[in-house]
Amino acid sequence: MGSAPVPEAEDLHCPTCAGQLAVTPSADPLAVCLACAADHRFFVMPVYDTQTRHDAVTERFAELEGKPTETVATFWLSDTRARPALNEQLAELLRTVIEGRRLKERPTFSHCPICGERLTHYEQPDIWVAGLQCQNTHQWVLRGGRLFGRVGDARLTLHAELSDEMASQLIRAWLNDGRDLKPQLHESVRRVLESWPPLRDSAS
Secondary structure (H helix, E strand, O other): OEEOOOOOHHHOEOOOOOOEOEEOOOOOOOOEEEEOOOOOEEEEOEEOOHHHOOOHHHOOOHHHOOOOHHHHHHHHHHOOOOHHHOOHHHHHHHHHHHHOOOOOOOOOOOEOOOOOOEOEEEOOOOOOOEEEEOOOOOEEEEEOOEEEEEEOOEEEEEEEOOOHHHHHHHHHHHHOOOOOOHHHOOHHHHHHHHOOHHHHHHHO
């Protein structure tokens, strides 16, 4: 396992407002959190060898029995045995739940992270992604809440922080026991997801 190379934060601009980004603490010790003065946050997630991944549901961690949800989430995010088996989206959701930040809107990708100029769409052949570029011809690819590109020789993938609505939608999908998702959802992680306050608010 390891982290993707991250350019110097002070050389990067916020994709939402073009302000300067800086590394800031978050509840995920293995992700790099980049934030601007307006508190728009983006994450560079750790990279794992997908060939050696295994189903999280088969893991057994006796030390998690009876532990509060915050302890469970922190364990999965930081333990070197558990994290490689944790789905990347689940890692984002665990961080979201234990941080307790409430966002009405997800940060947008409107500005180039390299130069801060506004991004516009350009035609590219992949129908599943959107091509974005600035007037300085820095090119990016947008898929969902992730922006893919290069800064110099380094690949860079930025994950926008989840809004309450998006987090709730994703958590409901994971809790729905879909055939493809079920093997990746450990019972202890399920308990953390079920504690997400907006889910309880919508059920009441």
